Structure formats: structure tokens, C-alpha cells
Amino acid sequence: xxxxxxxxxxxxxxxxxxxxxxxxxxxxxxxxxxxxxxxxxxxxxxxxxxxxxxxxxxxxxxxxxxxxxxxxxxxxxxxxxxxxxxxxxxxxxxxxxxxxxxxxxxxxxxxxxxxxxxxxxxxxxxxxxxxxxxxxxxxxxxxxxxxxxxxxxxxxxxxxxxxxxxxxxxxxxxxxxxxxxxxxxxxxxxxxxxxxxxxxxxxxxxxxxxxxxxxxxxxxxxxxxxxxxxxxxxxxxxxxxxxxxxxxxxxxxxxxxxxxxxxxxxxxxxxxxxxxxxxxxxxxxxxxxxxxxxxxxxxxxxxxxxxxxxxxxxxxxxxxxx
Amino acid sequence: xxxxxxxxxxxxxxxxxxxxxxxxxxxxxxxxxxxxxxxxxxxxxxxxxxxxxxxxxxxxxxxxxxxxxxxxxxxxxxxxxxxxxxxxxxxxxxxxxxxxxxxxxxxxxxxxxxxxxxxxxxxxxxxxxxxxxxxxxxxxxxxxxxxxxxxxxxxxxxxxxxxxxxxxxxxxxxxxxxxxxxxxxxxxxxxxxxxxxxxxxxxxxxxxxxxxxxxxxxxxxxxxxxxxxxxxxxxxxxxxxxxxxxxxxxxxxxxxxxxxxxxxxxxxxxxxxxxxxxxxxxxxxxxxxx
Numbered sequence: 001x002x003x004x005x006x007x008x009x010x011x012x013x014x015x016x017x018x019x020x021x022x023x024x025x026x027x028x029x030x031x032x033x034x035x036x037x038x039x040x041x042x043x044x045x046x047x048x049x050x051x052x053x054x055x056x057x058x059x060x061x062x063x064x065x066x067x068x069x070x071x072x073x074x075x076x077x078x079x080x081x082x083x084x085x086x087x088x089x090x091x092x093x094x095x096x097x098x099x100x101x102x103x104x105x106x107x108x109x110x111x112x113x114x115x116x117x118x119x120x121x122x123x124x125x126x127x128x129x130x131x132x133x134x135x136x137x138x139x140x141x142x143x144x145x146x147x148x149x150x151x152x153x154x155x156x157x158x159x160x161x162x163x164x165x166x167x168x169x170x171x172x173x174x175x176x177x178x179x180x181x182x183x184x185x186x187x188x189x190x191x192x193x194x195x196x197x198x199x200x201x202x203x204x205x206x207x208x209x210x211x212x213x214x215x216x217x218x219x220x221x222x223x224x225x226x227x228x229x230x231x232x233x234x235x236x237x238x239x240x241x242x243x244x245x246x247x248x249x250x251x252x253x254x255x256x257x258x259x260x261x262x263x264x265x266x267x268x269x270x271x272x273x274x275x276x277x278x279x280x281x282x283x284x285x286x287x288x289x290x291x292x293x294x295x296x297x298x299x300x301x302x303x304x305x306x307x308x309x310x311x312x313x314x315x316x317x318x319x320x321x322x
Numbered sequence: 323x324x325x326x327x328x329x330x331x332x333x334x335x336x337x338x339x340x341x342x343x344x345x346x347x348x349x350x351x352x353x354x355x356x357x358x359x360x361x362x363x364x365x366x367x368x369x370x371x372x373x374x375x376x377x378x379x380x381x382x383x384x385x386x387x388x389x390x391x392x393x394x395x396x397x398x399x400x401x402x403x404x405x406x407x408x409x410x411x412x413x414x415x416x417x418x419x420x421x422x423x424x425x426x427x428x429x430x431x432x433x434x435x436x437x438x439x440x441x442x443x444x445x446x447x448x449x450x451x452x453x454x455x456x457x458x459x460x461x462x463x464x465x466x467x468x469x470x471x472x473x474x475x476x477x478x479x480x481x482x483x484x485x486x487x488x489x490x491x492x493x494x495x496x497x498x499x500x501x502x503x504x505x506x507x508x509x510x511x512x513x514x515x516x517x518x519x520x521x522x523x524x525x526x527x528x529x530x531x532x533x534x535x536x537x538x539x540x541x542x543x544x545x546x547x548x549x550x551x552x553x554x555x556x557x558x559x560x561x562x563x564x565x566x567x568x569x570x571x572x573x574x575x576x577x578x579x580x581x582x583x584x585x586x587x588x589x590x591x592x593x594x595x596x597x598x599x600x601x602x603x604x605x606x607x608x609x610x611x612x
Contacts, residue, residue: 093508
């Protein structure tokens with residue numbers, strides 16, 4: 001199993017200083033990502049879900065070192081990414097890519113589609129001018145864009161088409177690992193499925209490994225093999241898609257699944273519903289971060305921090321009672 | 323071949339949008355006419371801004387002197403043409419100097435932040451907290467008034483505009499997702515600055531450049547009007563206006579001050595209109611006006 005691991009995240013933490021004293025000494029921190037450990041297997045799609053502000057995007061960006069993590073290890077193919085210097089990390093970016101949430105914001109408005117998709121080749125100086133253009137055309141065809149669109153500017157495209165441009169740019173260097181940060185959240189429901197299917201298709205064709213970040217449980221369910229649930233910067237449950245949806249162990253996961261709206265007349269909410277807000281990540285609750293909202297909370301929950309344990313084979317959960 | 327032509331279409335669009343902006347075109351035509359006039363008129367006409375016509379002290383416009391003569395009998399039209407050379411030159415060159423100093427400083431302050439930001443932006447604050455006219459007067463008094471000191475002083479003191487503008491733009495652009503996405507594909511700092519940040523901050527800088535040019539022309543004229551700028555016998559629009567300090571001239575010899583005054587206003591307005599036109603033209607999201 002372990003040689004199948006592409007990327008192993010170990011105790012990854014990212015703190016932001018939220019308040020400084022007059023002399024610049026940090027007084028308090030926001031714990032955006034708090035001691036996250038997980039493995040991502042070759043060729044799989046790992047979904048990451050959670051409410052907004054739970055640190056999913058920070059996790060994705062820290063893994064690619066677009067945000068420098070505070071501590072932890074990122075073992076990629078046996079090498080620690082955090083041990084690489086700037087130039088080595090730059091070289092590494094050929095293998096690691098990111099697809100952004102908002103295709104309206106993630107394309108430079110001053111560049112044509114050709115230049116946008118070609119940019120990674122230009123940056124790494126790959127191939128001759130003609131070869132690069134040929135490669136771009138190949139990518140455009142792959143993601144469903146036509147050759148005539150090559151010299152247009154991003155503002156001339158619809159959201160779905162722009163996301164195709166973003167995808168084409170992300171895969172032109174044949175990466176191994178792609179972090180998809182809510183790639184369909186900004187899109188109309190009607191084009192979501194198209195883009196999701198495109199991602200799936202590309203994964204099969206080019207042997208990609210995805211980390212798919214989303215707040216939308218139905219989207220995550222559709223695309224993922226395994227799913228990690230995050231709450232306040234921590235992973236509270238990690239399991240295969242079926243195990244997670246059929247037999248959720250963590251109360252938070254149960255509550256999330258309960259909250260999925262179903263198109264069914266007169267359906268009653270059977271299980272639990274969450275009340276209150278997510279506590280502030282500046283002063284997270286003691287013990288289990290979820291105990292303030294958990295209907296099953298006992299004394300131990302506010303005192304001891306539950307570890308992420310393998311409750312059943314391949315099904316990890318951080319709860320004292322799971 | 324065809325691909326190449328299409329790739330230029332952005333600039334063609336910009337050009338098209340600019341030419342369909344009416345006021346900007348009026349401004350451009352006026353500035354072009356002025357430039358052509360001050361450059362080529364002395365070659366095709368016999369213009370002498372320095373020699374006194376002893377028969378024509380304070381002469382009103384006539385066939386010999388179409389805009390009359392000043393108190394020393396020098397031809398006003400000739401002085402306007404030569405003065406225009408000086409005024410436009412001071413305006414343009416000092417704006418270029420401001421740009422060359424301010425743009426990189428603003429870029430560094432915004433992009434690298436930290437200690438750079440503190441040093442550069444706080445010095446800009448200090449520069450801006452001096453009343454610029456007084457500072458210019460003091461510097462000109464120290465270095466002696468001449469075309470080049472005036473240009474240099476106005477130019478150097480103008481860097482704060484560009485630095486602040488560029489700084490603000492970089493701050494907003496560098497947090498855009500497309501910059502992050504460029505980092506994600508391994509783009510180096512220099513390329514990021516040149517291909518992503520500067521092009522996306524270019525429009526406001528260009529517009530500010532036009533306003534800076536207009537402002538510098540006004541500064542030069544004010545200085546010359548106060549006698550601290552371009553020194554006679556050399557002409558500039560400002561020191562032609564110097565004559566209007568006398569009430570006699572103001573009330574009885576309008577040919578001495580109305581033409582340079584109109585030229586100044588016209589030039590400054592035209593440059594500002596060009597700036598407005600450029601702003602609209604460079605905004606790629608603007609539709610082409612029919």
C-alpha cells in the first residue's frame with residue numbers, strides 16, 4: 001500500500017498571525033490548518049469537504065507551498081517538498097498543479113488563450129516556438145476548445161470555457177498531482193457536470209491524482225474515491241466515498257450529510273441538525289474542536305483532543321466515541 | 323502569417339477604441355498640430371524671437387507681426403512658437419523623469435513589501451508633505467534657474483505620484499488569482515513583474531503620465547511667470563505671460579497674454595482628454611463605440 005502513496009502529508013500546520021503587539025510581537029494566531037496528516041494515493045481523487053473557513057483551500061495551497069506551511073512534512077514520491085530550495089521547488093511545479101475556483105480571476109486578462117495555455121512551456125523553456133503552439137493546440141482539443149479561439153482574450157469566454165482554459169494550462173506539463181480548489185463552484189449548475197466529466201476523463205487518460213476541494217457534498221461524492229472531512233483546520237474523518245456516505249462515524253460528518261437537501265416532498269429530518277456557528281479559529285475550543293456543537297459531547301470531549309484513529313480498515317475518524 | 327496578424331488584435335482594438343473617442347481625438351489633433359508647429363514652423367518661416375524691432379515696441383497685431391510685439395519689440399508669434407518648444411519639452415521630459423524614478427520604486431515597494439515598502443513609501447510621504455511649489459522655488463534658487471534645472475526639479479519631485487500609483491496597483495494585482503496561478507506554474511519574479519503585474523497596471527500609469535505632463539507644463543509656466551523658471555531672452559509660454567504682471571499690459575495689450583494663455587489651457591486640456599481616451603481604450607472590457 002505504502003509505495004502507492006504519491007503524497008504523504010504529515011502534521012501539516014499553517015498559522016497566521018492575527019494580532020501583533022505595537023512592537024510586532026505576535027499575540028494571537030489563526031490556526032488555518034491544524035496538524036493535518038493524510039496520504040494521497042497514486043491515481044485517486046481525494047475529496048476534501050468542509051464549511052467555508054475550515055482551511056480546505058489553505059491546506060491545498062500549503063501542500064503546493066504556494067502558502068508556506070508553518071510546520072509539518074510533505075513527502076512527495078519519497079522527497080520532502082519543504083526541504084527543497086526555491087529553484088528545486090520551481091522545478092517540482094512541473095509535477096504539481098493547481099486549478100482555481102474562479103476562472104474569471106485566475107486568467108491574466110492581458111494574455112490571449114494561446115499565451116495563457118503556453119505560459120508553463122514558456123516558463124520552463126520547453127520546446128521550440130512551433131512545438132509549443134502545437135502542444136497548446138493539442139491541449140485545447142483535449143479540453144474541448146477549438147483552434148480558432150486561440151487568439152481570443154479570456155473575457156470573451158463563458159465561465160465553463162474559461163475553466164477549460166485553466167484546466168488546459170494545468171495539464172500541459174503533464175503533471176502527476178493536481179489540486180482542484182473548488183473548480184466548479186463558480187460555474188452554472190448546467191456546465192458543472194461537463195467540467196467534472198472533463199476532469200474525470202483527463203484523469204483516466206493522463207493518470208492524474210487529484211485533491212478535490214469543495215464545500216458541495218454532491219460534487220465531491222460524484223468525483224472522489226476517498227473523502228476527508230475538515231472542521232476548523234483539522235481532518236475529523238477520512239474514508240472511502242461509500243464508507244463515508246453509508247456509515248459516517250464522526251457526528252460532524254453525520255450532520256453534514258443530514259444537511260444535504262433532497263428533492264423529496266414531505267421528507268422529515270430524522271437525525272441531528274447543527275446549531276450555532278463554527279467557533280473562531282483564533283481561539284479554538286479545548287479538546288475536541290467540535291464539542292461545542294456536538295449533541296453527544298461528554299466531559300472528556302472538552303478535555304482531551306481526539307486523535308485521528310483508524311476505526312475500521314481504511315476508515316479514519318477523530319472522535320472519542322466513534 | 324495570419325496568426326501573427328491576429329495576435330496584434332488587442333492593440334488594434336485599443337487603437338480603434340481610442341480613435342472613436344471624440345474628445346481624445348480632438349486633443350490628439352491639437353497636440354499634433356502644436357508639435358508639428360513648434361518643430362517645423364521655424365524651418366519653413368522666418369521666425370526670430372530674439373531681435374527687437376525698434377519700430378514696433380508694444381505694437382498691436384499687424385501684417386508684419388501677426389500677434390504684435392512685446393515691450394522690447396520682439397515678435398510675439400515667434401516667441402510663442404519657440405516658447406512652445408520649451409514648454410512641451412519641459413512637460414514631456416520631466417514626466418519621463420518622474421516615471422523612470424517612480425515606477426520601479428512603486429513596483430519594488432508593492433511587490434516585495436517589508437523593509438522596501440517602509441523605506442520607499444515613507445520617503446514618498448515625506449516628499450509629498452512638502453508644499454511642492456515652495457520646494458521647487460528653493461531648489462531652483464539653489465541651482466539657478468534654467469530650462470534644465472526646471473525640468474529636472476519638476477521631474478524628480480514628481481516621482482511620488484507614479485510610485486504611489488504603481489504601489490497601489492501592485493498591491494491589488496499581486497493578490498489576484500492569475501498572479502497566484504502564475505506562481506503555481508513556476509513563473510519567476512522578473513517574468514511575473516513584466517508579464518503580469520506591469521501590463522495590468524499599465525493603463526493607470528499611462529493616464530497618469532499624461533496628467534503629469536500637463537501638470538509639469540503648468541508648473542513650468544508658474545515658475546516662469548514668477549521669474550524663477552526659463553530665463554529671458556529664451557522664451558516659454560510662462561515667461562511670455564510674465565508680461566501680464568503689469569496692469570497696463572493686462573488692460574491694454576491683450577495680444578501679449580491672451581495667445582499664450584489660450585495655448586496653455588488648450589494644451590493642458592488636450593493632454594487630459596488624451597488621458598481620458600487612453601483610459602477607455604486600454605480597458606479591454608469596454609465595447610467598441612459605434
